[in-house]
Amino acid sequence: MVMTDEKAKGLALDDFFAAARSDLPEPSGVFLARVLEDAEAVQAGFAAVPTAPPRAGLFARFADLVGGWPALGGMVTATLAGAWIGFVGVDRIDTISGAYFASAETLGTVNLLPDGDLLALAAE
Amino acid sequence: MDMAFDALSDASDEALLVLYGNGDPAAARSLTLRMGPLAFRVAMRMLGDRAEAEDLAQEAMLRLWKIAPEWRQGEAKVSTWLYRVVTNLATDRLRRRRGVGLDDAPEVADGAASAVERMIDADRAAALQLALDQLPARQRQAVILRHLEGLANPEIAAAMEIGVEAVESLTARGKRALAALLEGRREELGYGHD
Structure with missing residues (x-):
């Protein structure tokens, strides 16, 4: 008897569940519009989040390291000048520097701290 | 717009969420139409009050939007996650309503x-x-x-x-x-x- 009652209750409950499944609560258009509005607002925030800039190439990072393009230009000039001096030899440089500074001394004979002065410094 | 929606209608919930997180506006619309009614329906069943259910479902959907960029694919179904959030939020509200007895x-x-x-x-x-x-x-x-x-x-x-x-x-x-x-x-x- 108890089993029969339970079975009857179960069957009745299934009917209620079926009825509820066929009577789905539908959201209002206003609700969906509000949800979409939230979605778009949050999504706009994703776009506003600053993203890491694209990683610079090795050469550009080296240029930044030495002080940017002007410094790099100076380095290139100095390198080329050094290569040129190495190629043409010191004698030619003497000639050029002599012409620039109108001096009798060549680079080969310049003595910035003569021996006598060095001894005098040591004596002090 | 319609074409974009049609193109996404076969996409999985998870794929849509990833697209949404990547800024796809069509995915926002598709997810709203797919998940909004689910969230509302469960909230309504739990609370039995339309206005309160809409409020709660909107809150649950807002959490979904916010978590989208961090969504870890393959860990959980989007619908299961949403069921959890909606029912937990509803349970909290029901507990606050305790004064209402049988x-x-x-x-x-x-x-x-x-x-x-x-x-x-x-x-x-x-x-x-x-x-x-x-x-x-x-x-x-x-x-x-x-x-x-x-x-x-x-x-x-x-x-x-x-x-x-x-x-x-x-x-x-x-x-x-x-x-x-x-x-x-x-x-x-x-x-x-x-």
Whole structure:
């Protein structure tokens, strides 16, 4: 008897569940519009989040390291000048520097701290 | 716009969420239309109040939007995650409502008794909702997910963050309580003793 009652209750409950499944609560258009509005607002925030800039190439990072393009230009000039001096030899440089500074001394004979002065410094 | 929506209609929930997180506006619309009704429906079943259900479902959907960029693919179904959030939020609200006891539960509409012979599905659904409103929150949650949303027990277990056996126990107790609540209304609801 108890089993029969339970079975009857179960069957009745299934009917209620079926009825509820066929009577789905539908959201209002206003609700969906509000949800979409939230979605778009949050999504706009994703776009506003600053993203890491694209990683610079090795050469550009080296240029930044030495002080940017002007410094790099100076380095290139100095390198080329050094290569040129190495190629043409010191004698030619003497000639050029002599012409620039109108001096009798060549680079080969310049003595910035003569021996006598060095001894005098040591004596002090 | 329509074309974009059509193109996404076959996409999985998870794919849509990833697209949304990547800024795809069509994905926002598709997810709103797909998940918004689900969130509202479950909230409505849990709370039995349309305005409150819409408010809660909007809150749950907002959480979904915010978590999109961090969504870890393959870990959980989007729907399961949403079921969990909606039912947890609803449970919190129900706990805050504790002052409402069984005696305060609303009665079935007065007109129902006079329309016994022509009881229709909507009336049974309404009666069930009134009975659901009187169940403890966790039982209500399990019954709704199992019998109204049609989830399998393992998925309910994931949504409720409990074991499958606990789900079975909650569902069984919930159904017994519902049967008892509806039993007194059998004749009124078109289930006279044969």
